[in-house]
Amino acid sequence: MHLETSGPSDGRPLLLLHGGGVSGWMWQPTLERLRAPVRALVPDLPGHGRSASDDYRSHRETVDALVLLLEQHAPSGAVVAGFSLGAQLAVLLASERPDLVADVVVVSAQAKPLALAGPTVAMLGAAAPLARWPRFARLQAKELFVPESLLPAYLEDSSRISRATLVTSVGENLRFAPPAGWAVPRSPALVVAGARERALMRDSARILQAARPGSELRILEGVGHGLPLQRPALMAVMLDERLRAPAAG
Structure with a gap:
């Protein structure tokens, strides 16, 4: 995976995982507004952005790669x-490798598997070429609150993503459910959803919170x-709250 790092080498490590169809640039507005000094680790997940040459194969394979990244850059x-x-991946990391996750912030993670995921994915596959159509990509960018300054990055990512x-x-994403390890709270967790998201997303946030004491x-x-693109200042405030908390150990 392509990895961007920034901030002082002695800053608190912060791993930021982007959503599907975008890449690490989506965290730029949030990073610009953080007050706490951090060592930011911002990968482009497989199949996305500057990692587009390798297709996204599974959450399992991606989590394994993220574990290696944290072992190298943030072993404590x-x-x-x-x-x-990226929020689903954060849940998996916190569940499977709590020694590498001091705190976890889960934003807009679906956690209720869809009964009809198969037909939905099949329809998406048939419509995949639309992602490369600039007009369609601009409509999708609006749904994600991509600002005009980052629209070229979004359009470039849309043109790269493979079927x-x-x-x-x-x-x-559609089949995801909280793993058993999520119910064992070995680090703090904040679960966030937007009131204007689909009811499925708000229900998912409640499921994740209820499952983790x-x-x-x-x-x-x-x-x-x-949230990170619509209200980056608010996203930064929430991260600052976590970053300023004493590190475990």
Whole structure:
């Protein structure tokens, strides 16, 4: 995976995991607004952005790669935040390798598997070429609250994404359910959803919070599916709260 790092080498490690169909650039507005000094680790997930040459194969394979990344860059643990697809990966990391996750912020993660995921993914596969059509991509960018300054990056990512990556990543997303390890709270957790997201997303946030004792739930008024781009200042405030908390150990 392509990895961008920034910030002081002695800053608190912060791993940011983007959503499907975008890449690490989506965290730029949030990073610009953070007050806490961090060592930011921002990968482009497989099949996305500058990692587009390797298709997205599974959550399992991606989590394994993220574990290696954290073992190399943050062996004592990082604050991990993820959005949508990246939020599901953050849940898996916190569940399977709590020694590498000091705190986890889960934003807009679907956690209720869809009964008709197969037909939905098949339809998506048939429509995959639309992602490369600039007009369609601009409509999708609007749904994600991509600002005009980052629209060229979004359009470039849309032109790169393969049908295999689109079908596999969405299929994994639609079938996702919290793993058993999520119920063992070995690090703090904040679960976030927007009040203007689909009911499925708000229900998913409640499921994730209820499944993890001691975790916190926030349903944010006026926020849709795109918090880091729609309200980056608010996203930064929530991350600053976690980053300023004493690190475990």
